[in-house]
Amino acid sequence: xxxxxxxxxxxxxxxxxxxxxxxxxxxxxxxxxGSMYLWFAFAMFITGGAMAMVIRAELFQPGLQLVEPxxxxxxxxxxxxxxxxxxVMPAFTGLANWLIPMMIGAPDMALPRxxxxxxxxxxxxxxxxxxxxxxxGGGPNFGWxxxxxxxTTYSPDxxxxxxFSVHIMGISSIMGAINVIVTIMNLRxxxxxxxxxxLFVWTWFITAFLLIAVMPVLAGAVTMVLTDKYFGTSFFxxxxxxxxxxxxxxxxxxxxxxxxxxxxxxxxxxxxxVPAFSRKKLFGYSSMVYATASIAGLxxxxxAHHMFTTGMPVQAELFFMYATMLISVPxxxxxxxxxxxxxxxxxxxxxxxxxxxxxxxxxxIGGFSGLMLAITPVDFQYHDTYFVVxxxxxxxxxxxxxxxxxAAYYWLPKWTGxxxxxxxxxxxxxxxxxxxxxxxxxxxxxGLGGMPRRIPDYALQFAxxxxxxxxxxxxxxxxxxxxxxxxxxxxxxxxxxxxxxWEGAEGLEWDNLPSPAPYHSFTTPPxxx
Amino acid sequence: MxxxxxxxxxxxxxxxxxxxxxxxxxxxxxxxLVFGAMFWAIFHHRKSKGAxxxxxxxxxxxxxxxxxxxxxxxIGMAIPATKTLLAMEDPSDADLTIQVTGSQWKWxxxxxxxxxxxxxxxxxxxxxxxxxxxxRANYLLEVDRPLVxxxxxxxxxxxxxxxxxxxxxxxxxxxxxxxNPGFINEAWTIIDKPGIYRGQCAELCxxxxxxxxxxxxAKPQAEYDAWLAEEEAAYQAKQAQELALVAMxxxxxxxxxxxxKVYEKSCAACHQVNGxxxxxxxPGLKASPIAVGDVSKHIDVVVNGVPGTAMQAxxxxxxLKELAAVITYERNAWGNDTGDLVQAKxxxxxxxxxx
Numbered sequence: 047x048x049x050x051x052x053x054x055x056x057x058x059x060x061x062x063x064x065x066x067x068x069x070x071x072x073x074x075x076x077x078x079x080g081s082m083y084l085w086f087a088f089a090m091f092i093t094g095g096a097m098a099m100v101i102r103a104e105l106f107q108p109g110l111q112l113v114e115p116x117x118x119x120x121x122x123x124x125x126x127x128x129x130x131x132x133x134v135m136p137a138f139t140g141l142a143n144w145l146i147p148m149m150i151g152a153p154d155m156a157l158p159r160x161x162x163x164x165x166x167x168x169x170x171x172x173x174x175x176x177x178x179x180x181x182x183g184g185g186p187n188f189g190w191x192x193x194x195x196x197x198t199t200y201s202p203d204x205x206x207x208x209x210f211s212v213h214i215m216g217i218s219s220i221m222g223a224i225n226v227i228v229t230i231m232n233l234r235x236x237x238x239x240x241x242x243x244x245l246f247v248w249t250w251f252i253t254a255f256l257l258i259a260v261m262p263v264l265a266g267a268v269t270m271v272l273t274d275k276y277f278g279t280s281f282f283x284x285x286x287x288x289x290x291x292x293x294x295x296x297x298x299x300x301x302x303x304x305x306x307x308x309x310x311x312x313x314x315x316x317x318x319x320v321p322a323f324s325r326k327k328l329f330g331y332s333s334m335v336y337a338t339a340s341i342a343g344l345x346x347x348x349x350a351h352h353m354f355t356t357g358m359p360v361q362a363e364l365f366f367m368y369a370t371m372l373i374s375v376p377x378x379x380x381x382x383x384x385x386x387x388x389x390x391x392x393x394x395x396x397x398x399x400x401x402x403x404x405x406x407x408x409x410x411i412g413g414f415s416g417l418m419l420a421i422t423p424v425d426f427q428y429h430d431t432y433f434v435v436x437x438x439x440x441x442x443x444x445x446x447x448x449x450x451x452x453a454a455y456y457w458l459p460k461w462t463g464x465x466x467x468x469x470x471x472x473x474x475x476x477x478x479x480x481x482x483x484x485x486x487x488x489x490x491x492x493g494l495g496g497m498p499r500r501i502p503d504y505a506l507q508f509a510x511x512x513x514x515x516x517x518x519x520x521x522x523x524x525x526x527x528x529x530x531x532x533x534x535x536x537x538x539x540x541x542x543x544x545x546x547x548w549e550g551a552e553g554l555e556w557d558n559l560p561s562p563a564p565y566h567s568f569t570t571p572p573x574x575x
Numbered sequence: 576m577x578x579x580x581x582x583x584x585x586x587x588x589x590x591x592x593x594x595x596x597x598x599x600x601x602x603x604x605x606x607x608l609v610f611g612a613m614f615w616a617i618f619h620h621r622k623s624k625g626a627x628x629x630x631x632x633x634x635x636x637x638x639x640x641x642x643x644x645x646x647x648x649x650i651g652m653a654i655p656a657t658k659t660l661l662a663m664e665d666p667s668d669a670d671l672t673i674q675v676t677g678s679q680w681k682w683x684x685x686x687x688x689x690x691x692x693x694x695x696x697x698x699x700x701x702x703x704x705x706x707x708x709x710x711r712a713n714y715l716l717e718v719d720r721p722l723v724x725x726x727x728x729x730x731x732x733x734x735x736x737x738x739x740x741x742x743x744x745x746x747x748x749x750x751x752x753x754x755n756p757g758f759i760n761e762a763w764t765i766i767d768k769p770g771i772y773r774g775q776c777a778e779l780c781x782x783x784x785x786x787x788x789x790x791x792x793a794k795p796q797a798e799y800d801a802w803l804a805e806e807e808a809a810y811q812a813k814q815a816q817e818l819a820l821v822a823m824x825x826x827x828x829x830x831x832x833x834x835x836k837v838y839e840k841s842c843a844a845c846h847q848v849n850g851x852x853x854x855x856x857x858p859g860l861k862a863s864p865i866a867v868g869d870v871s872k873h874i875d876v877v878v879n880g881v882p883g884t885a886m887q888a889x890x891x892x893x894x895l896k897e898l899a900a901v902i903t904y905e906r907n908a909w910g911n912d913t914g915d916l917v918q919a920k921x922x923x924x925x926x927x928x929x930x
Contacts, residue, residue, distance in 0.1 A: 109703070109704055109710065110706075111706065116853060119779070119784075181855065183853070187781075193739075195740075196739040196781060199738075199883055199885075200679075200738065200781060200885050202856055283757075284755075284756055284758060285882070290756060324628065326628040326630075326632070327632035329631075329632050330638050331632070331633065355751050355752055355753050356753045357753060357760035357761070363660060367657075367660070368653060374645065375646055375649070379638065381609060382609070385616070387632075388616040391616065391620050391626065392621070393616065393626070394622040395621075410606065410609065410610075414602035418595065418598050418599065421652065421656045422656065423594060423656055423660045423663055424580075424595045424598070426749060427749055427751065430744075430777040495576045495577050496581075498744070498776070503704060504715065505713070505716050506710060508576060510576075
């Protein structure tokens with residue numbers, strides 16, 4: 047290992063990169079860009095989280111205390127948009143940037159200058175989106191799904207800013223996805239066949255195709271909203287020959303694959319961490335790959351399960367119900383494989399593994415409520431209630447975000463060359479685990495009891511449960527600062543990390559690179575046997 | 576509060592509840608198995624206990640089994656779900672049809688084949704919302720005029736909307752259907768038990784989305800018939816009264832005091848009590864060109880609305896007297912001292928011109 051590290055140190059000497067601020071502005075290095083994506087995602091996570099706190103504070107008790115209903119709607123809209131496009135997606139792109147080249151034995155991403163662009167346009171998109179809150183009439187207030195005609199005829203003037211910022215986010219995502227695909231197809235080290243790719247690489251490979259397929263659909267949808275609102279078209283206006291339900295078909299044709307874009311890379315992360323801390327190879331590698339691909343394929347034919355109440359022919363409802371139920375089969379295979387990986391392993395419980403185990407349990411609970419939602423006749427009752435809010439927060443917070451946390455702990459030694467504080471990691475985990483369940487689990491009851499989502503005020507019967515949910519929300523929000531402190535402490539004063547700090551970890555990044563990974567890794571491709 | 580879905584009061588809602596519980600139990604059983612195996616492994620196969628990792632990492636047989644078994648379970652779920660869905664989506668042979676029209680933020684009910692239609696709006700006081708009054712038991716779930724339906728009859732609902740998408744939802748009937756502008760959706764119910772059933776709009780429809788409740792009173796047929804006869808008579812009397820109003824002239828005091836009440840009920844949600852509106856969202860009326868300009872233009876806007884904007888047509892929602900009063904109020908409140916008094920006949924003149 048020491049020889050590897052010396053060779054790399056020599057390479058780094060030849061590097062004439064700008065220093066200071068310009069290093070970051072002009073960088074084409076996948077590690078710099080990966081770090082910037084991750085920091086940006088964390089900043090957005092805190093911003094979107096602050097908006098969620100406004101929502102939870104208003105809902106702490108019945109009546110309107112803190113904000114006007116119109117501002118409440120702006121908060122729910124911005125919270126959704128920021129968490130989806132600003133936190134979860136950029137965090138995964140950051141992980142892809144950091145890890146894919148190191149995992150496949152590549153020197154960098156295939157298109158480094160495009161990589162720089164795809165990151166740097168993001169801060170502008172979100173500045174524009176956030177600035178819209180300060181416009182007369184306020185920011186977007188029509189939900190992150192911006193159903194027409196609320197988002198066209200009845201929307202505030204800031205809708206144009208919203209549309210343009212979504213365009214930029216979409217361009218950024220597509221560029222990131224192209225980069226991932228080209229990197230994986232062209233820069234694999236000799237001997238790294240497709241069926242030897244680490245699962246994180248596989249899941250991102252499939253995710254990237256989903257992104258390229260559906261982001262243009264979103265771009266189309268927002269453009270149609272833009273022209274309906276400002277240029278007199280009538281795509282979604284019945285009076286002009288359009289159809290508001292058409293909007294929902296277009297939106298969810300993007301939106302359903304989008305939810306898998308936000309979960310497939312998680313599957314890859316968990317498939318790396320569970321074997322490492324079970325000290326056992328991942329069970330059923332090839333069925334994991336096929337399951338991921340089938341989930342991605344099915345994600346294109348289930349979009350209308352978000353729209354059962356819009357009024358569809360019963361045959362369509364049946365088709366979308368059956369197709370949606372089918373997704374639980376490959377998802378189940380993945381969960382069973384993770385459990386089989388742990389079975390008869392030699393399990394230890396460092397923070398990444400704690401998050402991974404919590405992921406499996408809580409994501410599965412989210413999967414169960416997803417299966418319940420798939421049953422069309424019952425979906426009529428669940429639809430647009432807090433039951434749905436509980437469902438998608440289980441898959442997105444305790445699913446996607448917990449896996450991102452797990453990944454951060456797992457690879458932090460490789461990124462920084464330092465060990466994080468295990469005590470702080472565990473504290474962060476337990477605080478997050480308890481609070482996130484206090485936050486989201488009672489939402490199931492609110493939904494079943496009949497509380498619609500996106501209401502700023504509610505009937506008295508929901509008061510106690512809402513108070514508990516809000517307390518969970520504040521606790522979860524505060525817990526994330528432990529994570530921030532842990533990362534800063536790790537960077538500044540962590541113990542030096544060995545090249546392979548985890549006994550059971552497997553992969554090129556652990557076996558062939560020192561910690562921290564050198565600025566340029568794999569200038570000569572490693573041999574894969 | 577109920578922590579579970581309610582079985583409701585229709586055979587469909589009971590089937591839906593049964594499906595919900597069946598699938599919930601299946602999920603619990605699968606969860607117990609999967610999490611049980613996992614926690615067994617966590618407990619017994621942990622490193623600190625000296626567990627030595629096994630070497631197996633695939634088994635085609637096992638992987639096929641856990642693809643096929645879930646598939647079979649899904650088929651078991653799909654069969655009852657399909658039956659219920661087919662029953663739910665059959666609105667044929669209805670005894671009674673009600674047209675439900677959503678608009679920001681009220682429901683309009685029209686009884687087909689009867690001389691009856693009316694609006695139904697939130698009855699909770701805004702003082703209760705902002706904490707100035709104590710909240711009543713059915714806070715946010717009460718309306719001024721509930722929908723009244725007969726028990727044991729197949730009622731067909733036709734849903735539509737005048738502006739954005741709303742969704743008409745009464746959990747006890749297991750009926751939730753979107754009201755899409757420009758299109759008509761169908762739903763139906765047969766209510767088994769008399770009673771008062773409450774629901775809410777379930778689709779984000781703008782800032783007062785949380786203030787759009789639905790109340791349905793189900794009455795036995797005889798009581799329903801009596802109610803209907805009374806309402807129809809009252810409806811006709813009101814139409815006659817409206818005609819008589821045209822010949823009358825009202826005083827300023829009367830117009831202003833009635834106008835203020837109507838304004839607070841029907842206009843203040845958007846234009847605000849102080850007439851200043853919400854900048855960038857809803858225009859203010861204070862010193863606005865419409866409220867201090869040409870009277871007939873002002874009447875036209877209130878009566879016919881402004882197509883393509885959030886300004887609804889109030890011509891049908893309010894009576895002639897209320898229209899005259901609220902327009903007078905808007906032209907003379909908050910320093911809009913036009914001195915104009917609008918009478919019922921002025922409103923009728925604009926209505927006739929539009930036709």
